[in-house]
Amino acid sequence: MLEVTEASVRRVLGEIGYSPFGSSYIEMEAIESINIGESGVDLYLKVGLQMQSKSNLLAMTLSSELEKAGIPGVTVHINCEVFASPLISRQGHLKDVKNIVMVASGKGGVGKSTTSVNLALALQAEGAKVGILDADIYGPSLRTMLGIDNHIKPELVDQKYVSPVRKYGLKSMSVAFMSEDKTPMIWRGPMAVRALQQLLENTLWGDLDYLIIDMPPGTGDIHISLAQKVNVSGAIVVTTPQEMAVIDARKGLEMFNKVSIPVLGIVENMATHRCSNCGFEETVFGSGGAQHLADSYQVQLLGTLPLDKRIRADVDAGSPTVVESPGSTLAQSYIALAHQVGIEIWKTNRRGTAAPEIQIVDSL
Amino acid sequence: MNEVLYPPILVTLDKAAGELKIVWKGGEKSHIAGSELRRYCACSNCRARKVVGVALVTESTEMRSARLMGNNALQIEFSDGHDRGIYPWPYLFAIGEGLAQEYLDE
Numbered sequence: 001m002l003e004v005t006e007a008s009v010r011r012v013l014g015e016i017g018y019s020p021f022g023s024s025y026i027e028m029e030a031i032e033s034i035n036i037g038e039s040g041v042d043l044y045l046k047v048g049l050q051m052q053s054k055s056n057l058l059a060m061t062l063s064s065e066l067e068k069a070g071i072p073g074v075t076v077h078i079n080c081e082v083f084a085s086p087l088i089s090r091q092g093h094l095k096d097v098k099n100i101v102m103v104a105s106g107k108g109g110v111g112k113s114t115t116s117v118n119l120a121l122a123l124q125a126e127g128a129k130v131g132i133l134d135a136d137i138y139g140p141s142l143r144t145m146l147g148i149d150n151h152i153k154p155e156l157v158d159q160k161y162v163s164p165v166r167k168y169g170l171k172s173m174s175v176a177f178m179s180e181d182k183t184p185m186i187w188r189g190p191m192a193v194r195a196l197q198q199l200l201e202n203t204l205w206g207d208l209d210y211l212i213i214d215m216p217p218g219t220g221d222i223h224i225s226l227a228q229k230v231n232v233s234g235a236i237v238v239t240t241p242q243e244m245a246v247i248d249a250r251k252g253l254e255m256f257n258k259v260s261i262p263v264l265g266i267v268e269n270m271a272t273h274r275c276s277n278c279g280f281e282e283t284v285f286g287s288g289g290a291q292h293l294a295d296s297y298q299v300q301l302l303g304t305l306p307l308d309k310r311i312r313a314d315v316d317a318g319s320p321t322v323v324e325s326p327g328s329t330l331a332q333s334y335i336a337l338a339h340q341v342g343i344e345i346w347k348t349n350r351r352g353t354a355a356p357e358i359q360i361v362d363s364l
Numbered sequence: 365m366n367e368v369l370y371p372p373i374l375v376t377l378d379k380a381a382g383e384l385k386i387v388w389k390g391g392e393k394s395h396i397a398g399s400e401l402r403r404y405c406a407c408s409n410c411r412a413r414k415v416v417g418v419a420l421v422t423e424s425t426e427m428r429s430a431r432l433m434g435n436n437a438l439q440i441e442f443s444d445g446h447d448r449g450i451y452p453w454p455y456l457f458a459i460g461e462g463l464a465q466e467y468l469d470e
Contacts, residue, residue, distance in 0.1 A: 087435055228434040228450065260371075260436035356372045358430055358438075362379050 004041060004071055006034045012069045020058060021343050032079065040073035048083045049342025050127035053335060055080060082128060082209040083346055085233035086354040096207040099233040099345055106248025108217030111269040112238045113141045114315050116214040120170055121322040122338035128209040131164060133200060134174035136216040137185045137192050142174040147318020153177060161202050168323050173203045189221035197229055219255045227259040231355065234264040234348050236341065241271055242285035246293050253297050264344040265300035266290050267337065270307035300344055303337035370453040375438060377430045386456065394460030398425040401440055404464040406455065407448035
């Protein structure tokens with residue numbers, strides 16, 4: 001049996017190659033402290049994402065791994081806290097928002113909004129404080145997807161600010177909350193960008209771990225301006241496996257590289273369809289496209305989601321799958337996606353350099 | 365983008381000296397005069413003027429403020445209100461090195 005010291009526990013933890021975070025506990029600096037007492041060892045981990053559904057399991061697995069390596073009787077305590085992104089300058093009402101994540105796609109219709117809303121709810125289900133901003137001014141969908149009644153408008157505070165609309169615990173804001181259902185936003189680019197920036201900065205978001213921005217499709221005017229004006233922690237690119245969508249997703253990735261926004265990874269949506277009659281699983285839009293794209297840009301494939309009628313039906317009914325049937329495999333795949341996103345944000349924040357400090361001086 | 369150089373750690377706008385001082389990530393320093401920044405303003409108007417060879421309408425090179433634009437650029441407002449120019453880090457570095465024209469030509 002090993003002599004149990006802090007050093008030996010650390011060494012063994014380094015040798016356990018597996019951790020759910022893709023790199024070892026040592027590399028992620030996840031070890032907060034190790035207390036060795038009479039009755040056993042207490043290992044305190046500090047984890048940079050919320051993972052309520054998995055943390056007990058992780059503690060148990062780790063304890064048993066340590067036992068196998070010759071250190072029995074370790075109690076693992078997991079302390080989850082989302083890191084604040086060093087990239088964000090947090091002006092005004094964004095000051096308590098730890099991370100801002102853009103969800104974008106090159107092509108429309110790949111399920112970006114559906115993924116955003118389910119991802120936001122999944123992050124929240126795991127214990128994070130989440131907000132969502134529907135930035136798709138030409139086709140806003142958040143009201144429908146969250147089932148927010150038409151007569152509900154955001155509350156005006158001090159004539160200047162608005163409170164986000166709360167649904168399922170999620171803080172949400174959309175340009176559609178301000179307008180009538182049937183009126184389209186007839187705006188040119190600069191107007192639209194200003195409106196979005198105001199919506200982002202004048203909403204009283206409060207304390208958030210993640211603010212998800214559901215971007216309009218494409219890589220046009222609004223995208224470039226928003227990417228330039230709003231500094232964000234990272235971006236997620238949604239695509240389907242179809243070659244045509246992958247080509248457009250590539251453009252999205254290039255755009256984020258140009259404006260130095262870290263890409264957290266790619267989500268492959270509508271990857272497979274299981275026939276509801278016979279159970280046969282078909283790759284409707286082909287396969288491997290997203291993986292290939294992720295490899296060529298050296299980013300993570302964060303998750304693969306199925307093409308399923310229920311996902312569509314649930315958002316149309318205003319109750320996304322993650323809240324409608326939380327136990328289902330579909331909801332679980334969003335939870336798994338939320339973990340990956342959380343892990344990538346954690347890693348990106350650890351790597352990231354702080355936003356530069358800007359001083360303006362009048363004289364010496 | 366050159367990961368070694370950018371982003372800067374500290375950007376100081378010294379109004380008295382009319383100068384922008386930048387300390388880059390690796391410790392290199394750039395001192396850029398307001399007039400240089402104004403001359404190499406990369407907004408579409410100023411570029412168009414350069415192409416047709418028309419002088420600037422106002423010659424004000426006093427800088428009023430500087431603010432961060434997204435993750436990779438600085439926006440500078442001059443005292444005549446001109447604030448259209450957005451200077452990405454690589455461009456600012458090039459201006460500091462006297463290579464602004466080469467950067468634009470590239």
